[in-house]
Amino acid sequence: MNDILNTSLMHPREQVALVMTRIYRRGLTTTSGGNISVMDANGDIWISPSAVDKGSLQPSDIVCIRKDGTIEGLHKPSSEFPFHRAIYAIRPDIKAIIHAHPPALVSFSIARTIPDTNILSQARQVCGAIGYAEYELPGSEALGAKIASEFTRGYKAVIMENHGTVVGGDDLMDAFQRFETLEFSARTILYGKAVGTPAYLKDSDVDAFEAQLPEPLPEMKVAEYPSDEREKRSEICKIVHRACTQGLMFSSYGTISVRWRDNDFLITPTDVSRWDLKPEDIVQIRNGEREPGKMPSRTTYLHQEIYRKHPEINSIIITQSPYLMAFSVTGASFNVRTIPESWIFLQDVHTLDFGTQFAGRPEIPDLVSKNNPAVLIKNDCVIVTGNKLLQTFDYLEVAEFSAKSLVMCAPIGAMVPISNEQVEELRKAFLKG
Known part of the structure; x- marks a missing residue:
């Protein structure tokens, strides 16, 4: 699959397959792990399937759950669909969701803590504040309720206790940038601890960086x-x-x-x-x-x-x-x-x-x-x-x-x-x- 495309013009099933391929190739999920969904303008949800190899996912594998609950596709939808549905229900601004088990974020998940995105100058801007959802059975309505509860607080990224992470976005590219940046921040902290003690920027440092940027050059x-x-x-x-x-x-x-x-x-x-x-x-x-x-x-x-x-x-x-x-x-x-x-x-x-x-x-x-x-x-x-x-x-x-x-x-x-x-x-x- 060509992953250098104008994603804004792509069908939701192509977007989901493309981003899942990127995540898999970067070693941020496993063959069986993770799921991605997009809600389209009609209110239909396009989601990655259950039990299909993430390393060879094709647009034709993506499942559609219509607004009326009808399921269309070659496979069953991801077993984690309940929390996707719950997030969309309470956050109409979110149109795409990524859930995966990237190694660095799982490290924070199993240590039951949250990475501080003030580790890098732009990470706070991209990721925002990070929520934390306590453990519930994967695929359960209870897990969906826990995660949705965190999203009601305005978060667009949530660490899932002993599980992984889930991020939302205005569209799938926005969600992918947040997912990738959050995992990168987590890796930076972990690698930093191997050679020293990570130091974090104050909010005022980040604000100062934003404030000093010059006006755009004339056209x-x-x-x-x-x-x-x-x-x-x-x-x-x-x-x-x-x-x-x-x-x-x-x-x-x-x-x-x-x-x-x-x-x-x-x-x-x-x-x-x-x-x-x-x-x-x-x-x-x-x-x-x-x-x-x-x-x-x-x-x-x-x-x-x-x-x-x-x-x-x-x-x-x-x-x-x-x-x-x-x-x-x-x-x-x-x-x-x-x-x-x-x-x-x-x-x-x-x-x-x-x-x-x-x-x-x-x-x-x-x-x-x-x-x-x-x-x-x-x-x-x-x-x-x-x-x-x-x-x-x-x-x-x-x-x-x-x-x-x-x-x-x-x-x-x-x-x-x-x-x-x-x-x-x-x-x-x-x-x-």
Whole structure:
């Protein structure tokens, strides 16, 4: 199934099958676990079936429960349908529901606690407050009542005691972004605990971040789309989709830009799911103006300043990847002197305080360079730069692999880095000139 489609134009059965496929491929549910539903404009509910392989789900497998209770489809509807029906009944603003057992959120579920989404700057905005539903028999009306009771309080995401999680949304893409972001927040906390003590943002920190974002760039009168510009759009989309598949980006977060000509560049938009990004969504920035009718990433100002100061930098990736964020939220030393490749590509990665990414601050543009291609921002992101986009993405992968190795090393013993003498040897052999 092609999972790079305009989901707003898809039939509900196609949406359910597509999102379930994404969730399964990302390892966020099992062959038999989880269920997804969408309520359409007629009040009919389209839901994933019971006892059908989630790894090969097709649109034809999706079951429809009509508003009058009539069931249509090749299979039985999910056994968890009662709580889907209960949520829709009490929350008319919710039009899509995802329930699954993603590993990190199950960890919180069985520890009977809730992940604090103030671990990352945008997670609170995407997830909102998180509810908690006490245990009841799966598939029972009692479970439906417990979950629905939490949704009456205004929550759109609920941890289910010893079970998993359920999230709702204005549509299925909204629900998927909330689900993916909540699981990512949970993983960040858990991985962070392996290397240090996670620190959380105050609400005032998140509000300050939102308040400092600059006004959108003015619109250009006419955009031009020569062949070299269109080629870069396709290149950006391919890397974004690869990053989503590999867990290096997710629906609600991740920005890529590529220098086009001089200090003009192309950048990913805001408020478009990264999974569904298309070349026509990319925003052209030319002479300090944005392409008409489009809203570029809210970090455009930072990309502008980096390109202006560094003619050797031609691409930038800003994202959140789970193991790098473990170091971002703890402030633990991200020592890339693990294997030769990591140090050669990244050299020493600095961690800057939350707030240094704010508009007008010079620290990041002053710090990144050919010899310092990556920087971590506490409780926010990793920024990676490079000469070509594929090289920049490679740097990101190397950084994430290095961070993963350090997290996995923590239970074994202290990391023993490459020595200063060995680093100097690498410098002379690989960084000449």
